[in-house]
Amino acid sequence: MSPAPLYRQIADAVRMDISTGRLPPGSKLPSERELIDRFGAARGTVRAGLNVLITEGLITPAQGRGYQVQQHEVxxxxxxxxxxxxxxxxxxxxxxxxxxxxxxxxxxxxxxxxxxxxxxxxxxxxxxxxxxxxxxxxxxxxxxxxxxxxxxxxxxxxxxxxxxxxxxxxxxxxxxxxxxxxxxxxxxxxxxxxxxxxxxxxxxxxxxxxxxxxxxxxxxxxxxxxxxxxxxxxxxxxxxxxxxxxxxxxxxxxxxxxxxxx
Missing domain, CATH: 3.40.1410.10 (Chorismate lyase-like)
Structure with missing residues (x-):
């Protein structure tokens, strides 16, 4: 089976960071530059991966720049x-x-x-x-x-x-x-x-x-x-x-x- 597209791999990795608590609710995500370096991906590919997580309701664009983990106090x-x-x-x-x-x-x-x-x-x-x-x-x-x-x-x-x-x-x-x-x-x-x-x-x-x-x-x-x-x-x-x-x-x-x- 062929590997998932890179933007999906990025989304999966960041999602795992959220689910395991490495990125707790309310915390800021690594910058786009840090994610580019981590995955060896183009900026557009990183943003596509982050958009998957936005659509899932896991992250939201932060005020100013960057992204943060959504806070879910049920x-x-x-x-x-x-x-x-x-x-x-x-x-x-x-x-x-x-x-x-x-x-x-x-x-x-x-x-x-x-x-x-x-x-x-x-x-x-x-x-x-x-x-x-x-x-x-x-x-x-x-x-x-x-x-x-x-x-x-x-x-x-x-x-x-x-x-x-x-x-x-x-x-x-x-x-x-x-x-x-x-x-x-x-x-x-x-x-x-x-x-x-x-x-x-x-x-x-x-x-x-x-x-x-x-x-x-x-x-x-x-x-x-x-x-x-x-x-x-x-x-x-x-x-x-x-x-x-x-x-x-x-x-x-x-x-x-x-x-x-x-």
Missing amino acids: FTLDASRHENLLFSRPEDGDSFNNDVTQVGRTSSQELRVEVTEASAEAATRLEIPIGDRVVLRYCRYFVDETPWSIQATQYPWWLVNAHPRLADPVDVREGTTRYLADRGVKQVDFHDEWSTRMPTPDEARELQIGPGVPILVWVRTGYSPASQPLRRTVTVLRGDLSRVTYDIGDRKSSPHREAEGQ
């Missing part, structure tokens, strides 16, 4: 507890803030709220006519000042009429799930859909992710005890910074949570 989302009011207090804030602060990290968000029309997919999930008015609450969430996810939640107009804080262009301090539950509108069932894909240009910009990094897409529909849809939430998470766990069944605790810092 945040674990316990989807079994997320939005479960039994595991949070009103003073802890919304579910995202509670999830992040419980593991000793900091959270922040950017919010916008608007009235829009239900798309075909949203109308199907919310069981309303296409084009009906809905309130969209759109958040960009940060973990330790790094963009981690973007979330778009749509509420049907009949629910907004009954509970107008859903349309306020400000953060609902206790979280919208608790706000509704405190007024007798409890979400007791959820339908979740998970998928992966590459980000759109807008998603890549908002999440500040480079080429080659996929996203996780989580679509959740919340239902009342009468099986009436109350909201549809689409959450887009960075694939390089996210790990999702579930507990399925009747266990009261997980032996893995302490090991994961949950």
Whole structure:
């Protein structure tokens, strides 16, 4: 079998340096000149090898000159507890803030709220006519000042009429799930859909992710005890910074949570 092209050999060697810890997260790569001398390659060949690693999400161009190893401080989302009011207090804030602060990290968000029309997919999930008015609450969430996810939640107009804080262009301090539950509108069932894909240009910009990094897409529909849809939430998470766990069944605790810092 013929050997791999030189640019692939360069990519493989630098990737090995990263995976073995010789180049730890956040460290600068050797300069292009050093890589040229190490591999006896032309500058264009070295850059082609580095572009492979950029596409894989392993390195990123550094400020100024050169390249650095991408820092991946993964945040674990316990989807079994997320939005479960039994595991949070009103003073802890919304579910995202509670999830992040419980593991000793900091959270922040950017919010916008608007009235829009239900798309075909949203109308199907919310069981309303296409084009009906809905309130969209759109958040960009940060973990330790790094963009981690973007979330778009749509509420049907009949629910907004009954509970107008859903349309306020400000953060609902206790979280919208608790706000509704405190007024007798409890979400007791959820339908979740998970998928992966590459980000759109807008998603890549908002999440500040480079080429080659996929996203996780989580679509959740919340239902009342009468099986009436109350909201549809689409959450887009960075694939390089996210790990999702579930507990399925009747266990009261997980032996893995302490090991994961949950």
